[in-house]
Amino acid sequence: MTEPRFTELTPETMTKEQRKVAEAIQSGPRGAGLRGPFNALLRAPELADLVQRVGAYVRFSSSLPAQLNELAIIIAGRHWTAQYEFYAHRKLALAAGLAPAIADAVAAGRRPDGMTAEESAVHDFAAELVGTGQVSDAHYAAVHERWGERGVIDLVGAVGYYSMVSMVLNTARVPLPAGETPPLQPLR
Numbered sequence: 001m002t003e004p005r006f007t008e009l010t011p012e013t014m015t016k017e018q019r020k021v022a023e024a025i026q027s028g029p030r031g032a033g034l035r036g037p038f039n040a041l042l043r044a045p046e047l048a049d050l051v052q053r054v055g056a057y058v059r060f061s062s063s064l065p066a067q068l069n070e071l072a073i074i075i076a077g078r079h080w081t082a083q084y085e086f087y088a089h090r091k092l093a094l095a096a097g098l099a100p101a102i103a104d105a106v107a108a109g110r111r112p113d114g115m116t117a118e119e120s121a122v123h124d125f126a127a128e129l130v131g132t133g134q135v136s137d138a139h140y141a142a143v144h145e146r147w148g149e150r151g152v153i154d155l156v157g158a159v160g161y162y163s164m165v166s167m168v169l170n171t172a173r174v175p176l177p178a179g180e181t182p183p184l185q186p187l188r
Contacts, residue, residue: 058154058158062158064158073092078106101114106123
């Protein structure tokens with residue numbers, strides 16, 4: 001990977017507005033540190049604050065079970081070949097109970113075998129949404145029947161939010177932690 005495009009901000013190099021948003025991020029459910037997209041996003045502090053609040057909802061308050069929410073997140077990361085996104089959320093998906101074989105199939109760009117009905121519903125909806133920008137009636141119904149209208153919107157929110165985060169990470173060239181191997185190979 002090439003060098004990051006944004007220098008690392010510190011409390012000493014941040015503006016007052018950036019510090020305020022950084023403190024809000026670090027005191028929220030994500031904990032300490034400005035990992036992932038936030039160093040880059042702080043260049044537009046008002047946007048960073050709005051984004052971090054949406055992200056806190058999508059990640060910590062979704063009506064979808066955590067394992068399924070994380071499945072949708074890694075599907076978005078795979079679509080955008082966002083190495084950092086996939087790396088970070090694969091770990092979270094496995095910790096939430098997603099089978100490693102499912103995460104590995106998503107990384108390889110293929111539909112996983114052996115998914116539960118709930119995993120299939122989330123996978124097919126999210127993969128179709130990022131792949132075509134649309135969701136078929138069948139994939140919509142599979143999610144709607146299980147989690148209702150809120151579940152549909154929470155799933156769209158996860159895919160949309162983490163697509164934006166993936167684009168920020170890719171644009172900023174956020175590196176993986178030292179010594180980590182990129183988890184995604186190009187699909188084309």
